[in-house]
Amino acid sequence: MNWLVILCWSRRNPFVSIFLLLYYLSSTVHASSSPLSNSSIVPFSSPLYHSSDSLLREIKTLVGRHPDKFSIETMRGSNKGYLAEIVVVTYNHTKRQINKPKIRVLLSFGQHGRELITTEVALNLLHFIAGERRIPYYDSQSVENILDNLIIKVVPMENLNGRKLVEAGDSCDRRNGQGVDLNRNWSVDWGKKEKDYDPYEENPGSAPFSEPEAQIMRKLTSLFNPHIWVSVHSGMEALFMPYDHKNTIPAGLAGHVMKSVLEDLNRRHFQKKCLVGSGGGSVGYLAHGTTTDYMYDIAKVPMAFTFEIYGDASASQNDCFTMFNPIDKATFQTVIDDWCTAFITLFKEGTKMLGGAQLSVSDKTTFTWDHEDLHVEDNNSNNRDGLELAVQELRNYFRLFFLSTVLLMIMFCSRISKNKFNDLTLTLNGS
Numbered sequence: 001m002n003w004l005v006i007l008c009w010s011r012r013n014p015f016v017s018i019f020l021l022l023y024y025l026s027s028t029v030h031a032s033s034s035p036l037s038n039s040s041i042v043p044f045s046s047p048l049y050h051s052s053d054s055l056l057r058e059i060k061t062l063v064g065r066h067p068d069k070f071s072i073e074t075m076r077g078s079n080k081g082y083l084a085e086i087v088v089v090t091y092n093h094t095k096r097q098i099n100k101p102k103i104r105v106l107l108s109f110g111q112h113g114r115e116l117i118t119t120e121v122a123l124n125l126l127h128f129i130a131g132e133r134r135i136p137y138y139d140s141q142s143v144e145n146i147l148d149n150l151i152i153k154v155v156p157m158e159n160l161n162g163r164k165l166v167e168a169g170d171s172c173d174r175r176n177g178q179g180v181d182l183n184r185n186w187s188v189d190w191g192k193k194e195k196d197y198d199p200y201e202e203n204p205g206s207a208p209f210s211e212p213e214a215q216i217m218r219k220l221t222s223l224f225n226p227h228i229w230v231s232v233h234s235g236m237e238a239l240f241m242p243y244d245h246k247n248t249i250p251a252g253l254a255g256h257v258m259k260s261v262l263e264d265l266n267r268r269h270f271q272k273k274c275l276v277g278s279g280g281g282s283v284g285y286l287a288h289g290t291t292t293d294y295m296y297d298i299a300k301v302p303m304a305f306t307f308e309i310y311g312d313a314s315a316s317q318n319d320c321f322t323m324f325n326p327i328d329k330a331t332f333q334t335v336i337d338d339w340c341t342a343f344i345t346l347f348k349e350g351t352k353m354l355g356g357a358q359l360s361v362s363d364k365t366t367f368t369w370d371h372e373d374l375h376v377e378d379n380n381s382n383n384r385d386g387l388e389l390a391v392q393e394l395r396n397y398f399r400l401f402f403l404s405t406v407l408l409m410i411m412f413c414s415r416i417s418k419n420k421f422n423d424l425t426l427t428l429n430g431s
């Protein structure tokens, strides 16, 4: 997310746009009068954040402390001399095997270099999963029970090369080491450009999967075949689901299930302050070639999400560090605790939803949501969801019906009074 995007979105809403324009003007006036604002505000003056090196080092030692739970690997790729490597941490508690297939979860953080807070959430989530820290809201036994059903792969820093650029002082860079936006380099609807396309920020690369980072992630996805995918970003607070490249959510049960999981997270952990819905429909701009659309459409991941975990819209647009990352300790800690907790809830609810479906079948072949399947695990909550949906639809119909009735009445009445008036004048004239 960036200012351009918000402004573009506001084009469709004239009042918001006037407001934003005023705000924008006032902030630029403010900026030009202050000699300090420059995009090279170096983020690492803040003691809250790790450098990429120290973050990865800390993750490696954490994995080393729990060989029964974690393993770590580095995947490498290159394209025309440009090298990329991605560290992947796997949680697979080998001492706790259950007698049904485990749900596979793939989480990626730091796809955009400047979104440092996301990689801190990755590190802390690993601490929580390891049992080294207690998760607020859940007791440790229930966390263990939830985790027993899962194999989780965490990519703590998808875009290491881009992150290095940010650490070298370019705190506004979201692209990879050769200037490509990794969230536009995937194949679904690749390369299509909206009117508000920003060639600098959104450079999709020369072709789908031109970037080794995208190739590695695609390979990881096809090897692991996840049931749940989350790409974690910052810049705003939102829980997004497909699609990014069009203004709709997937039809039928698939879309409904994903949406209800997100609405539940929003209610439980974020006081409903997050935007919820399709990326394309909620942000107000369409994004083409995104990872999450690929995960849903091509890789057939049944639950594919993009979480936007923090944003400060009031920050100066030159100050990317503050726009994308909390700077005070209290906010930093709240973001980490809330989102780590939300992940545990996602694991819990996702397992519940997917557990009823035929995972053994889906293990190697494509997964399809089936109405029957979903009701096996927990009929009550699903029935309630269905009922809620039906009631909601009914309400909408009534609203529409009522509205059109009122409109018709108004038209009818005004017609009558006009006719009456005409009749009256006619009689008067006639007399």
Ligand SMILES: *[C@@H]1O[C@H](CO)[C@@H](O)[C@H](O)[C@H]1NC(C)=O
Pocket (backbone or CB within 6 Å): 037, 038, 039, 040
């Ligand atoms: C910001 O800083 C960079 C180098 O640190 C400098 O080249 C650039 O001119 C500065 N920009 C502004 C607007 O001051």
Ligand SMILES: *[C@@H]1O[C@H](CO)[C@@H](O)[C@H](O)[C@H]1NC(C)=O
Pocket (backbone or CB within 6 Å): 090, 092, 093, 094, 151
């Ligand atoms: C998880 O561990 C089990 C038992 O050791 C093993 O059979 C399985 O292949 C592992 N899965 C992954 C994805 O690493």
Ligand SMILES: *[C@@H]1O[C@H](CO)[C@@H](O)[C@H](O)[C@H]1NC(C)=O
Pocket (backbone or CB within 6 Å): 180, 184, 185, 186, 187, 190, 191, 204, 205, 206, 207, 208, 209, 210, 211, 289
């Ligand atoms: C990704 O970037 C590479 C390198 O620029 C390019 O060759 C490829 O076409 C891009 N693919 C997509 C889907 O953007």
Ligand SMILES: *[C@@H]1O[C@H](CO)[C@@H](O)[C@H](O)[C@H]1NC(C)=O
Pocket (backbone or CB within 6 Å): 375, 376, 377, 378, 379, 380
């Ligand atoms: C779901 O409903 C069926 C009958 O409709 C019942 O046999 C089954 O026990 C229920 N399952 C749960 C988890 O309530």
Ligand SMILES: [Zn+2]
Pocket (backbone or CB within 6 Å): 001, 111, 112, 115, 174, 233, 234, 235
């Ligand atoms: Zn991002």
